[in-house]
Amino acid sequence: MFTGFMVNAWQVGTIVAVVAGVVGFFVVLRGAAFPAHAIPNGAFAGAAGANLIGLNPLLGLGVFSALAALGIGGLGKRGRPDVATALALVLMLALGAAFLSQSTQYEPEIYSLLFGEILGVSSTQILPTLLLGLASVLAIAVLYRRLLLTSLLPDVAASKGVDPYRVDVMFLLVVGLATTMTVPVVGALLIFSLMIGPPAAARTLTSRPGAALWLSVSFSLLTIWIAIAASYQTNWPVGFYVGVISAAWYLAARTYVRTQSFLVLRRRVI
Amino acid sequence: MSIDGKGTPPVLEVDGVSVSFGSRNILHNVSFELRAGEFTGLIGSNGVGKTTLLRVILGLQPISTGSVRVLGAPLSKRSRALGYVPQKVLLDPDVPMRARDLVALGLDAHKFGFSRRSATEREKVEEILVAVDAESFADARIGSLSGGEQQRVLIAHALISSPKLLLLDEPLANLDPGSVQEVVALLHRVAKDHGVSILLSAHEMNALLPVMDRIVYVSNGRVASGTTDEVVRSDVLSELYGHHVDVIQLHGRIFVVAEPGTSAEDVPEHPRYQVD
């Protein structure tokens, strides 16, 4: 399990998990789950398009992620952000459907873009994933305080010269960047679950932002590691395990917090 | 720029400011000044443009005419001199942040990057938390705090960057009467201790009477400013409202009462129904 092609899987999976844990922390904090769902799906259309005209799918992923991020950010400034996101999503999916209908070599590639093919990662994918991952985490580190302030007090941020819309567009671009690197590995549908479950669980367990961020990354890492191991053993798709384990973190954290407060209450009553 | 007795420019000069939304003129030719260390109430009923005026001062709302200067400086240079507590803050109950984290964010949120808080910064956060009586819930999750507690944390967040002028938009709305008294007393004390001027909007002035040095009274898109005695008078307010109003003092409280038959809408908080 720790030799040959599996080494690639462990390495790439680890990078993806760190990025998803960090970026996902702000996805949940900013209530950006819907854009975080829309961007990978849009990116999927981009990959399908690139496939069709014989370009590197990574290029299609990048271009369409960026377009989706800019579209959602730009439209969201004027109107309702959820409507803007939905429209961007619908448009991208329509394009994706069109590209797929023209494509001859359809199933395996498309399937892996949607659900991931982490066990088939080649060693040439490691370096690009690492570089894009570093760029995403670096961008988040640079924007860290602005992301916090604009999520909580947008007007206060604006009065200090920090434009919440600009921060929002920059953040969506980071989500796009993270998406570009992760879609080929865990798939368009499942990067989303990795960006939501672990951070949502983390923030219910601690009220310290730094600790929540570390917990988010830890849960995300455990999710990917368990998923890879389980997938190797059972031959079920990695995406299945990622989705289930991500949701399980959240349910477990909620249950834990509930029980804790219930016990505290009972102790007080008795 | 006008200069007060001590030779320093006023903290805030609003000069001939007009704002319209589409064809609706919300503020026309509004002018007033605030002097250092004063507590000023920005009083007017709902919808007269108090929030709009505060946003103009913060540079968040474009104006069609006029100018605003803070400490004699135009817009681009004034942001650091202003603290702001917005009207409605909805904090997600699950946000992983303690009260002290939000306060600390007031130190340097405009800076890029990420660093651990230094010992001096942590001390400063502690001091401000004590100053606003928030130390008992400093480690609680901000989303779990009551309205009055959140208000104090937001005040601390605004104060920690040492602003010269603190703008608060309806900080007393949605507080129970006990908390209103506490927050008013706290602001008064903090303003004196930290040498901060305060401009606080409210649709009801009575809670502010004991601490207010000056009043800026808004109605019909215009303002009247001065001390309470100068402004809250039948002749001044009748002129501002454009119809006759009586100012009635009762047990140290002031009621602005519209003539029967006039729309009560532009009289703050329908005071004629108010019984204590």
Ligand SMILES: Nc1ncnc2c1ncn2[C@@H]1O[C@H](COP(=O)(O)OP(=O)(O)O)[C@@H](O)[C@H]1O
């Ligand atoms: N962005 C906006 N676009 C259009 N109208 C607005 C906008 N902001 C405020 N208004 C209108 O301007 C008037 C003044 O609003 P506001 O400044 O919020 O009043 P106040 O704070 O005194 O209650 C209201 O009638 C409001 O509907």
Ligand SMILES: [Mg+2]
């Ligand atoms: Mg208002």
